[in-house]
Amino acid sequence: MLKALLEAPRSTKRVISLCYDTVAITLAYYAATCMRLGNFSIPFTERELTALSITIVVSLFIFIRMGMYRAILRYMTLPTLLTIAICVCLSGLVLALAGFFTHSRIPRSVPFIYITTAILLIGAPRLLMRNIILLLNQPGLLGKEMILIYGAGYTGHQLALALPPNQYHIAGFIDDNPALHGTVLANKKVYSPEMVVSLKAQGITKVLLALGDAPKSRRAQVIKRLESLLISVQTVPAIDDLISGKASIDHIRDIEIEDLLGRDPVQPNLDLLHAGITRKVVMVTGAGGSIGSELCRQILQQLPSTLVLFELNEYSLYQIEQELSLEIALHDLPVQLVSLLGSVQKEHRLETIMRTYGVQTIYHAAAYKHVPLVEQNIVEGVRNNVFGTWYCAEAAIRAKVESFVLISTDKAVRSTNVMGASKRMAELVLQGLSQRQNTTRFTMVRFGNVLGSSGSVVPLFRQQIKNGGPVTVTHPEITRYFMTIPEAAELVIQAGSMGQGGDVFVLDMGEPVKIIDLATRMIHLSGLEVRDDANPEGDIEIECTGLRPGEKLYEELLIGDNVTGTDHVRIMRAEEHHLTWPETRQILDELDKACHHWRCDEVKDLLIQAPTEFHSTEPLCDSVWLRKQHAMKKVVSIVQ
Incomplete structure (x- = not known):
């Protein structure tokens, strides 16, 4: 009977609730x-019964209007109980008024x-029914996933209330604060991090991170602590996003590499962000790429007068146009x-x-960046990366563009591949043009791998683990620098505003990451x-496949040691x-002829000689x- 009642339609349950509340x-x-x-x-007269009838009718109307019958018992929380208390207080007021106007004794x-x-x-009774439902949904009966929530603060509490009880069973909370250990939150005990090992032995399969606004460095420390336990670690959307509807509780995701890096953001310099953009006509080449689209x-947030994609x-x-058009609207x-x-x-x-x-500022992000593909398409790689940059720069000079910012790469430094060499050649072109004229200010910004870009290893590793x-x-010793796309784009904009002409800026990428260590951590954090x-x-086995054509073990950001600081702690000037412009032009002419006749050996030799x-x-x-x-x-x- 209880099961039939629980599975009854919502309308039936509301009628039952109305009848019970009347009684x-x-x-x-x-x-x-x-x-x-x-x-x-007690002998009740007609007046007392009239007052009671008025109280019942008006109280039920108040209960309905206050949403008491919209609440789902199994998800009933403190705000719901508060609503019940307010409704009953209003019902007491109705009883007092009804008694007064009916002249009952x-x-x-009595109303109090x-x-x-x-x-x-x-x-x-509502609390009793909630506990009965939760008891019936225990993991032993329905086989739900046993989890721990890391973080016994506001975020952890809200997460516990939001998680669907038919899918997860919360075994408890974990928190670093010793004062919370042994306390109870949302009817669940709070444990110390050292207890995770023993709790895992009881069937815990997953830890959900609910660290709120904790810095990324602390988040990375927590993840590193859990990593050795071989337990699946996931994170959930921010509570504010859940409340606003930007995300749902279903959007539980695996740990991202930015969580592992633990790199805290630096407050941007707003003057530098606005300088080359606000109320200006800005053009982005390669606007649909990973870096171009984030730029x-x-x-758009800095409010240019016109943004040319x-x-x-x-x-x-089409994709980036639709996204930005929606944001504008x-x-x-x-x-x-x-x-x-x-x-x-x-x-x-x-x-x-x-x-x-009337373009005033250009961010030149258009380039071929995939090392093996450029090795297989040398002519087109050089045409696009070197000559595409040159032609765009010459057009900017003739159109009297104020600022031109080239998105470069750490692969341009002592490169072992054509892609990197072509990007370094593009830098030399802009440095030569800076000497030839003073109409357009050319700036180059150099940084390493960005997370989530096309060809990133992270989604590949995740799919392989799955x-x-x-x-x-490719190699057990290979290392790379990593940075998130939003941080890279924000620093590019600020660096572009600091350029005087011919400057090469290098972004602080933090510490290099060993790729095999990254793969190992991702496997461990999947509980494997x-x-x-x-x-x-x-x-899961880690297989070394060998370096691909043109691939380096280590990437660098500086060709020499001559580097100076700037107004931003994460931007350096190299x-x-x-070369002079005549020297650069001579190399370009020879490259053009070699590309035209498809003499890839000459193209490569010219890049080496430059x-x-x-x-x-x-x-x-x-x-x-x-x-x-x-x-x-x-x-x-x-012939022979």
Whole structure:
């Protein structure tokens, strides 16, 4: 019968609640009168019964309007109990007024006694039903997932209330604060972090992080502590996002690499953010890429008069245009959005666009960045990264653009691949142009890998772990710098405002991360073990596949040691060797001829001879060039 009642439609449950509350109000009134007069045998006149009837009707109306019957018993919380108390107090007031206007002989103290009695009769059964439902939903009966919540503060408490009880069983809370150990929160005990090991032995399968606004450095410390326990660790959306509806409790996610890095953000310099953007016409090339799109988002926040999105890929342009258009409409931003398709290798189109819209600031993010793909497509990689930058810069000079910011990469430093060498060559082009003219201020910003960009190892590792492995790492010693896309974009904007002309700025990327350590941590935080010679019974194997063509073990951010600080603690200015414009132009002319005739060997030699610090012993693997070489050898052999 109880099961049938619990599974009944909401409308049926509300009718039952209304009937019960009618009886409860009547009993509360009778009990209050008996307690006041000290007698169970009380003759009620027509006036008292009229006052009671009015009280019942008006009280039920108040209960309905206050939402008492919208609350779900199994999720009943303190605010719901407070609502019940307010409703009963209003019911007591109605009883007093009804007694007065009907001229009934209800003692003046009865409404006060009635309020206390009604709270017990109406609130207690609801609490009892809630506990019965929770008892029936214990994990032993329904096989729910046993979890711990790390954080016994406001965020942890709200998370415990928001988690669906038919899916999770909360075994307790974990908190670093010794004063909380042994206390009870939301009917669950609070334990010290040292207790996680013993609790895991009782069937705990997952820890949910509820650390609120704790700094990222503390979050990283907590994750590192849990990592060795081989227990699945996940995090949930911020409580504010849950309350506002931006996220739901279903959006529980795995630990991201930014959680592992523990890098606390630095407050941006607002003057630097506004300087090149606010009330200006700004253009972003490669606007649909991972860096370009984030630049567009942050540029929009600084309220340019016009934001020009320039992108080669139609779908990428469509996506970022839709996102920014919605943002402009939602917040009624005074920004004109212009979406243009095109290639940075079309100099005349670039100049026409810049002149037509009066572009004042350019962020040049358009580039081919995937090392192995550029190695297989050398000519197009050089055309896009070197000549695309050159043509865009020349168009900017003729269109009298004030500021031009190049998004560079740490792979430009002592590169072992064509992609990195092409980006360093692009830097040399802008440094040469800075000497040739003073119309446009050229600035270069160099940084390492950004999390969540196309080709990032993190989603690849996560998918490989989900599939049961192996997790593939190219080399056991390979290391990389990492930074989140929003932080990189924010620093790029600020660095671009500090440039005087020809400056190379380097972003502080923190400590380099060993990729195999990253893979190991991700496996452990999934609650799994690494399978290797020392642990043949482990879950996931890490497989080293060998370095790819042009790949380095270690990335660097500086070519030399001559670096100075700036007004921002995470932005440095690099003083590096560069060429005069005539010297740069000569290299460009020779590169142009080699690319035109598809002589990839000459292209590579020219990049090595230029002061790009490019060194490579890898054989050429450009797909078209190799095919042509093979065809030529066949012709020679036939002739012979």
